[in-house]
Amino acid sequence: xxxxxxxxxxxxxxxxxxxxxxxxxxxxxxxxxxxxxxxxxxxxxxxxxxxxxxxxxxxxxxxxxxxxxxxxxxxxxxxxxxxxxxxxxxxxxxxxxxxxxxxxxxxxxxxxxxxxxxxxxxxxxxxxxxxxxxxxxxxxxxxxxxxxxxxxxxxxxxxxxxxxxxxxxxxxxxxxxxxxxxxxxxxxxxxxxxxxxxxxxxxxxxxxxxxxxxxxxxxxxxxxxxxxxxxxxxxxxxxxxxxxxxxxxxxxxxxxxxxxxxxxxxxxxxxxxxxxxxxxx
Numbered sequence: 038x039x040x041x042x043x044x045x046x047x048x049x050x051x052x053x054x055x056x057x058x059x060x061x062x063x064x065x066x067x068x069x070x071x072x073x074x075x076x077x078x079x080x081x082x083x084x085x086x087x088x089x090x091x092x093x094x095x096x097x098x099x100x101x102x103x104x105x106x107x108x109x110x111x112x113x114x115x116x117x118x119x120x121x122x123x124x125x126x127x128x129x130x131x132x133x134x135x136x137x138x139x140x141x142x143x144x145x146x147x148x149x150x151x152x153x154x155x156x157x158x159x160x161x162x163x164x165x166x167x168x169x170x171x172x173x174x175x176x177x178x179x180x181x182x183x184x185x186x187x188x189x190x191x192x193x194x195x196x197x198x199x200x201x202x203x204x205x206x207x208x209x210x211x212x213x214x215x216x217x218x219x220x221x222x223x224x225x226x227x228x229x230x231x232x233x234x235x236x237x238x239x240x241x242x243x244x245x246x247x248x249x250x251x252x253x254x255x256x257x258x259x260x261x262x263x264x265x266x267x268x269x270x271x272x273x274x275x276x277x278x279x280x281x282x283x284x285x286x287x288x289x290x291x292x293x294x295x296x297x298x299x300x301x302x303x304x305x306x307x308x309x310x311x312x313x314x315x316x317x318x
Contacts (some may be wrong), residue, residue, distance in 0.1 A: 042161035043071060044145055045299075046152050047306060048173075052146075057087040059162040060099065062147060065258050068069065069155030069300040072159060072307070076266060076282070076290040095318045096166030098295070101288045102134045106215025107185045115285045119272075126211055127272030127281050132288050141207040141316055145169060155307045158297060168292050173238035174269070176296055177261040179305045182251045184225075187236070188213035190269050192242040192281045195237055201244060207235065209244040212268045216248060254303065261296070261307050270294035270309060 043055040049123075053073065057204040059082045065072055070082035103111060106114055115129045137144070145159040161167040177186045190212045191205035213230075219230055228250040236245040242245075252260060273280025282290075298307035 038089050039092045040087065041084070041163075042141075042159060042167075043084055044160075044313060045071070045156070045158040045221060046149050047156055048286050049213045052149060053177075054091070055084060055086055056089055056091060057085045058089065059084050059160070059163060061165055065262075067254055067300060067305075068302045071299050073165075073292065073295070073297050073310075075292055075295045076264065076294075077263065077279075078229070080165070080291075091161075093161045093167055094163045095316060097146045099116040099210075099318055100132050100134070100315070100317075102132045104279075105286065109179060111285060111287065115281065116283055118285060120282065122277055124278055124281070125273040126208060126268060127194060127278040128270055128294075129282070130288075130290065130293065134140060137316060142169060154236075154313075155238055156298070156306075165292070167316040168313060169316065170297075170310060171239075172297070172308050172311040172313070173236060173243065174309040174311055175307065176298070177257060178307070179252070179254065179257050181252060181303055183249070184257065184305075185247060185249045185254050186216060186220075186264065187235065187248070187269075188216050188246040189243050192241050195240055195242050205244060206233070209246070211273050215268050215273065216264060217259075219260070219264050220250060223252065223256060223263065225252045225260075226249045248288055253307075257305050258300070265296055266294060267309065267311070270311070308313070 040056055041058045046052045062081050062083045071082045073082045081267045094264050112129055141159055148157045148171045155171040155173045157171045159169040174189045190209035231247040234245050236243045291312055292310050294311045296307055297310045
């Protein structure tokens with residue numbers, strides 16, 4: 038029986054392939070294995086391991102890609118609405134269509150080489166088509182009762198001598214404050230907050246604050262679903278920013294800025310699905 042494709046590699050880890058199939062689920066649970074969800078957490082999938090031959094499934098649905106003129110008009114409306122609603126921040130995305138000259142698995146290998154510090158993946162199923170990406174942003178990682186997350190924002194070329202601006206540092210502080218408040222609400226124990234650092238991800242770097250804390254494994258899923266989407270991919274106040282995104286963006290984000298990772302009974306690694314692409318015919 039034909040199965041789905043699942044290839045992934047944790048940061049600085051070994052490439053892994055799992056045989057089996059994805060299925061849609063109503064909720065995640067400890068031990069769900071490999072998981073995937075869209076930006077709004079409306080579509081959730083978990084991978085079931087089974088001895089099947091892996092296949093690639095290409096979607097054919099058209100996706101709206103704005104022209105430059107359309108994008109400027111949409112972005113202007115977005116900015117106007119942001120000001121009217123007095124939001125501190127909101128993230129406006131667009132879809133870019135490019136030609137692909139490599140087989141998906143070859144591109145997966147290239148992403149692994151180019152982004153050693155990122156979570157790299159290739160997934161394919163009749164349920165959602167083929168997606169791949171390389172994301173540096175951990176949403177939450179845990180081993181037993183010990184867990185960590187990061188507040189990530191701001192982008193500069195890795196080799197630039199340009200200094201971070203006050204705007205970028207302020208945006209990163211928005212994310213830091215948001216995550217810290219959520220951790221307090223969820224009653225995590227022994228929280229430690231690092232100084233602001235730089236995180237290098239291939240050709241670019243970001244501002245990062247790391248949080249280390251303790252929480253029971255049973256509370257991990259509730260926490261990361263409450264953390265998502267962080268202001269880094271939505272905005273502040275978050276609910277208002279998400280409403281604005283869903284109202285103005287003409288495309289569905291699907292898995293972009295959603296969540297992806299691995300859940301076991303003891304160890305969890307869940308990432309924000311940045312820098313990703315849907316591969317179509």
